[in-house]
Amino acid sequence: MDHTSSSSYCIECRLANFCLPYGLEASEIGQLAAIIKNKRPLQVGEFLYLQGDQCLSLFAIKSGSFRSYVSNSEGMEQIIGFYLPGALMGLDSFQSGHFTCSTVALETSAVCVLPLNLLNELCAQIPRLQLQITRILGKEIAADHDKIILLAHRSAQEKIATFLLMLSLRYVALGFSDTQFNLSMRRQDIANFLGLTIETVSRQLTDLAKDGVVTIKQRDVQIKDLSLLKALVGHCLPSIL
Amino acid sequence: MDHTSSSSYCIECRLANFCLPYGLEASEIGQLAAIIKNKRPLQVGEFLYLQGDQCLSLFAIKSGSFRSYVSNSEGMEQIIGFYLPGALMGLDSFQSGHFTCSTVALETSAVCVLPLNLLNELCAQIPRLQLQITRILGKEIAADHDKIILLAHRSAQEKIATFLLMLSLRYVALGFSDTQFNLSMRRQDIANFLGLTIETVSRQLTDLAKDGVVTIKQRDVQIKDLSLLKALVGHCLPSIL
DNA sequence: CGTAGTTTTGATGTCAGTCAAAATGTGTGG
DNA sequence: CCACACATTTTGACTGACATCAAAACTACG
Numbered sequence: 001m002d003h004t005s006s007s008s009y010c011i012e013c014r015l016a017n018f019c020l021p022y023g024l025e026a027s028e029i030g031q032l033a034a035i036i037k038n039k040r041p042l043q044v045g046e047f048l049y050l051q052g053d054q055c056l057s058l059f060a061i062k063s064g065s066f067r068s069y070v071s072n073s074e075g076m077e078q079i080i081g082f083y084l085p086g087a088l089m090g091l092d093s094f095q096s097g098h099f100t101c102s103t104v105a106l107e108t109s110a111v112c113v114l115p116l117n118l119l120n121e122l123c124a125q126i127p128r129l130q131l132q133i134t135r136i137l138g139k140e141i142a143a144d145h146d147k148i149i150l151l152a153h154r155s156a157q158e159k160i161a162t163f164l165l166m167l168s169l170r171y172v173a174l175g176f177s178d179t180q181f182n183l184s185m186r187r188q189d190i191a192n193f194l195g196l197t198i199e200t201v202s203r204q205l206t207d208l209a210k211d212g213v214v215t216i217k218q219r220d221v222q223i224k225d226l227s228l229l230k231a232l233v234g235h236c237l238p239s240i241l
Numbered sequence: 242m243d244h245t246s247s248s249s250y251c252i253e254c255r256l257a258n259f260c261l262p263y264g265l266e267a268s269e270i271g272q273l274a275a276i277i278k279n280k281r282p283l284q285v286g287e288f289l290y291l292q293g294d295q296c297l298s299l300f301a302i303k304s305g306s307f308r309s310y311v312s313n314s315e316g317m318e319q320i321i322g323f324y325l326p327g328a329l330m331g332l333d334s335f336q337s338g339h340f341t342c343s344t345v346a347l348e349t350s351a352v353c354v355l356p357l358n359l360l361n362e363l364c365a366q367i368p369r370l371q372l373q374i375t376r377i378l379g380k381e382i383a384a385d386h387d388k389i390i391l392l393a394h395r396s397a398q399e400k401i402a403t404f405l406l407m408l409s410l411r412y413v414a415l416g417f418s419d420t421q422f423n424l425s426m427r428r429q430d431i432a433n434f435l436g437l438t439i440e441t442v443s444r445q446l447t448d449l450a451k452d453g454v455v456t457i458k459q460r461d462v463q464i465k466d467l468s469l470l471k472a473l474v475g476h477c478l479p480s481i482l
Numbered sequence: 483c484g485t486a487g488t489t490t491t492g493a494t495g496t497c498a499g500t501c502a503a504a505a506t507g508t509g510t511g512g
Numbered sequence: 513c514c515a516c517a518c519a520t521t522t523t524g525a526c527t528g529a530c531a532t533c534a535a536a537a538c539t540a541c542g
Contacts, residue, residue, distance in 0.1 A: 186519095186520070186521090187520075187521060187522095188520080188521095198520090198521075198522095199521090199522080199523085201521095202521060202522055202523080203522085203523085205522095206522075206523090218520090218521085
């Protein structure tokens with residue numbers, strides 16, 4: 001790991017308002033930036049951390065994307081979430097100090113490393129930072145609740161539609177197009193995440209294309225009728241990512 | 242709400258080690274106990290808080306049990322969790338300051354009220370308390386992950402078996418019997434929580450009884466073969482409650 | 483004892499899973 | 513640049529687990 005400390009971090013980062021610095025004052029952001037360590041970019045399939053590893057740092061995504069999954073003794077895996085730029089990863093370790101899931105890069109990705117000991121010291125000094133971390137933890141819990149709703153009581157079609165809509169909402173919030181984006185995950189990952197099989201995912205995507213809701217060429221998604229997509233999702237707009 | 246302040250709280254509470262005071266020193270527990278407010282016991286069906294309410298306090302369960310659920314604009318509900326003595330409720334509000342779910346008593350239940358403003362002040366003074374809250378938040382996230390795994394990739398039988406086993410484990414941890422307990426929730430609640438229908442829950446319970454795993458008379462559960470139950474759950478022992 | 487709520491049981495239907503194979507895409511070495 | 517191997521995705525036929533619909537049995541409570 002490359003440990004270049006870099007005090008200009010955060011202040012000039014376009015993701016600052018979607019990340020830890022949100023709500024902090026300029027001087028506080030500077031203090032936060034000072035503890036951030038660098039790490040060389042990760043390639044597709046490279047692990048950020050493994051389930052069971054001791055958690056010494058949290059990680060914020062600068063670019064790229066990740067998937068987190070839990071695996072049990074029999075090698076069965078369940079994807080817990082996908083993470084896009086601005087997301088904070090590693091919060092699941094707060095109970096035991098060890099990561100409860102493994103996290104792997106879906107594409108070439110860059111992260112900021114936040115050493116826990118330094119972060120904790122800083123939290124004690126900056127109440128607003130502690131508050132922001134607590135807020136992010138609360139957000140994670142609320143997002144997990146939305147995942148539970150999706151998994152428990154939605155059809156395959158609704159699951160897929162919700163998944164696409166959430167990506168769209170996340171990308172537009174990050175300043176990208178909400179009608180055209182690339183899936184960084186495989187069908188297998190989507191299926192596992194949504195509690196479906198890969199064949200069902202494929203068929204539902206085909207159906208959505210037939211109905212004129214989207215156009216899909218491999219990883220490339222074009223949303224043709226966003227309002228129809230929203231109608232399919234219906235009622236609530238869960239924040240599953 | 243009855244606001245009797247009670248400084249002997251926590252210190253003599255048999256649940257202290259399953260609750261917020263865990264890991265604190267005696268003097269710190271005293272400080273924590275000093276901010277706890279009383280509230281008259283809740284009856285079956287009484288709400289502790291409603292989705293959307295501003296969160297001014299967290300709640301710890303002294304006795305009884307609760308269910309939390311999210312409802313959407315169409316009145317559809319999803320139960321997010323059941324809470325037993327020692328559990329801390331209201332953490333889902335940390336993102337926005339408002340509760341994201343409604344919480345209702347399943348039986349006559351008593352709670353400790355922890356005013357957020359006082360709790361936050363105390364956290365700033367007692368780092369160990371802040372740490373413990375963070376730990377509990379991490380635990381909540383890890384438990385939600387287990388729920389996600391259960392909902393996504395388990396059969397009806399595995400879901401029911403896991404549900405019963407978790408109740409058993411929780412009750413034994415609290416000093417009760419692990420082979421005989423009462424379900425405080427209706428079949429409908431279990432079904433909703435597990436993403437099943439009430440009929441499927443009923444049939445699976447009947448099957449478990451036929452196989453000699455349990456005996457069930459209405460709400461009364463007797464586990465006849467705990468090791469068989471564990472075998473049905475298999476691999477991981479998720480902490481879904 | 484009667485009404486309403488809850489749970490169980492039975493008959494039938496369907497959505498998504500499974501199995502299998504074809505089609506498409508991706509990477510590597512010659 | 514092509515050929516080959518391998519991974520991923522799509523499509524089709526069939527199956528099965530759970531949902532749905534319907535009604536009976538059981539509980540509780542005034």
